[in-house]
Amino acid sequence: MIIYSPMDGDALTSPIPSNPRHCFLMTRLGKPVPKGINEIRRSITEVCNKANYKVIDASSRVTGRDFLLKIWRLIASAPLSVGICHEDIPPKSQANIYYEIGIAQALGKESIIVKSPGSEIPSDFIRTEHIEFDAIFSTNFAAYLESLAEQANHYELVADQLDRNPILAIDYLRRAFLITGDEQLRNKAQKLLNEPGLNSRAKNSVELLGAAF
Numbered sequence: 001m002i003i004y005s006p007m008d009g010d011a012l013t014s015p016i017p018s019n020p021r022h023c024f025l026m027t028r029l030g031k032p033v034p035k036g037i038n039e040i041r042r043s044i045t046e047v048c049n050k051a052n053y054k055v056i057d058a059s060s061r062v063t064g065r066d067f068l069l070k071i072w073r074l075i076a077s078a079p080l081s082v083g084i085c086h087e088d089i090p091p092k093s094q095a096n097i098y099y100e101i102g103i104a105q106a107l108g109k110e111s112i113i114v115k116s117p118g119s120e121i122p123s124d125f126i127r128t129e130h131i132e133f134d135a136i137f138s139t140n141f142a143a144y145l146e147s148l149a150e151q152a153n154h155y156e157l158v159a160d161q162l163d164r165n166p167i168l169a170i171d172y173l174r175r176a177f178l179i180t181g182d183e184q185l186r187n188k189a190q191k192l193l194n195e196p197g198l199n200s201r202a203k204n205s206v207e208l209l210g211a212a213f
Contacts, residue, residue, distance in 0.1 A: 020079065025056065026081060047142050075100065112130065115130045115133065117132060159172035
């Protein structure tokens with residue numbers, strides 16, 4: 001996949017580190033954080049930990065560089081993005097969250113909205129499936145995380161069936177790897193690079209950058 005910088009529109013020509021089995025959480029970070037939002041975050045983190053997913057957010061890394069670019073790279077590095085929709089999140093912060101959900105979807109990430117009962121989802125997300133934060137939230141969210149394994153199997157199957165399209169196959173293998181962390185998927189990608197015409201490509205080519213997961 002070619003990822004374009006949100007700063008200048010040029011393609012990123014440096015590899016993005018992979019964070020398999022990570023969940024990028026999109027929520028309000030600035031203080032004060034309302035109690036209801038903290039409760040949702042705690043529940044998401046607890047379920048993710050049980051499923052062996054590590055929760056990260058925009059404050060997980062300090063780069064000393066552009067904040068927006070850092071968010072793009074963190075979203076690109078992880079398989080899953082979860083956005084919180086809550087009536088106590090200020091409009092500006094909620095707008096940032098929806099923007100980040102859009103980034104995740106554009107980058108082919110698994111994404112889901114966790115919605116409080118009193119919040120409203122914008123019209124662009126009406127058709128986007130969400131999980132209500134209610135009495136059975138933990139059960140529903142855990143089931144969603146379990147379903148990602150099936151999605152990873154689908155990505156690997158698609159990669160295996162692609163004929164003479166190594167760039168796309170590598171990208172599907174990367175998506176499956178981020179969900180599962182299975183090192184065999186990396187080996188498959190490396191074998192694709194040995195195909196004629198690919199092993200001599202430039203180090204910052206789409207093929208080599210894509211396979212550097």
